[in-house]
């Protein structure tokens with residue numbers, strides 16, 4: 001006889017919404033983390049939605065007029081979080097029109113933790129995915145390279161760097177940052193390199209790749225010399241830009257997004273190599289962030305092929321373009337896993353075992369959990385450990401130390417079940 | 419099999435769902451057009467909580483007889499659940515991805531008896547495996563209990 005009352009012994013779960021706790025959204029990643037608990041894990045690319053804390057950043061703009069311009073927008077409803085920024089079409093399409101609840105400005109309650117709101121969010125994501133260190137990048141600011149006002153890029157990037165180093169990074173030894181360089185103004189970049197060269201929480205420098213500046217121009221040579229001398233890596237973080245004339249003919253976000261990140265990485269890498277910058281800066285450590293990996297062997301083959309015929313146009317090179325590319329570093333996300341045979345060849349092409357660094361891109365809509373690497377059948381255990389953390393430790397000089405809590409304890413504290 | 423009564427059928431919205439967790443196993447139970455469907459709450463992509471996402475009609479392209487596009491429309495018959503991790507959409511009736519049906523949610527037996535919704539879960543009380551192994555052509559092999 002069937003009991004009329006619901007069977008005891010089960011719990012109801014909630015729909016995942018924009019207000020769901022990160023630990024509940026990622027609880028399945030936490031279960032996955034139980035299988036790689038002894039790995040040392042570094043997430044090279046996670047994001048803050050800095051516009052969630054925009055008044056704190058605008059308040060740190062050093063130019064009083066630009067600061068006032070930004071603060072004036074806070075008085076108008078709906079404009080404060082975009083103050084001074086150059087929003088581009090498609091920015092608001094990323095959460096898939098309401099289908100993906102994470103991505104921008106996680107709205108879960110964060111109270112009484114005795115730390116900055118973002119620090120608590122970051123801890124929840126690190127704990128949930130079993131991450132020991134996380135390196136934080138901004139989000140809407142990734143497009144600042146296209147801002148028509150160079151002084152605004154300088155003002156906002158300096159304010160962001162101050163905010164990160166004053167409010168976030170000192171709060172947790174597991175959080176690290178890269179100083180944002182306002183690349184459209186090389187002198188200001190040099191000032192930032194000088195300012196942060198010895199800051200232990202700033203473990204490198206980043207240029208957002210979405211911009212139309214030729215990176216081989218002579219105006220940047222002093223900057224590259226300073227970065228090389230600092231010993232800290234330079235990361236080119238790619239992004240999208242629907243405003244680019246060649247993408248204006250793409251009518252869907254999916255089309256533009258699929259091509260745009262890779263487009264900027266292809267252009268900047270080509271300029272770096274063909275102009276012989278690897279020979280001029282043999283010690284600079286370059287990291288290419290957020291274009292996946294499939295573009296790497298494509299460009300290696302393409303440049304090698306043309307170089308053999310037209311080496312007179314790249315006279316500074318002493319080796320094949322692909323050989324220089326093999327000395328650089330790359331991040332995993334968004335890892336193209338739709339054909340494992342192709343992926344295996346891709347990773348072998350650039351010695352992924354020593355050159356590839358795991359990146360989650362959390363909380364963005366196309367994030368990868370660490371299981372995107374742990375489940376690849378063709379990687380050895382050594383390769384997995386390198387990619388998930390040890391390569392990053394080597395590149396960024398991080399102490400290899402387990403800092404994460406046990407997955408079992410994170411699951412026990414999961415709010416949706418407790 | 420152990421059977422779990424998750425409550426009266428009349429308590430479900432249509433379309434609607436209930437999500438349960440029992441002995442570490444998470445299941446989504448859906449009501450659509452008066453019928454019930456249930457799936458393990460593990461996405462075949464990379465293990466996300468697929469049943470906990472948004473329920474929304476499938477988007478279709480309205481192509482006229484002369485093959486011109488008339489734009490997007492919501493399907494009148496097909497309703498999907500969207501995995502909240504990356505947006506894979508699964509037809510609630512079949513549990514399959516429309517564009518690549520080899521990606522499917524693992525079905526769980528569900529029936530209505532005396533107005534009560536009953537799901538049948540495996541006896542074996544193992545923690546749910548959320549780790550999804552990719553197969554060579556990139557199609558995920560379904561996790562097992």
Ligand code: FES
Nearest residue numbers: 461463464466501
């Ligand atoms: S895990 Fe479900 S869409 Fe990726």
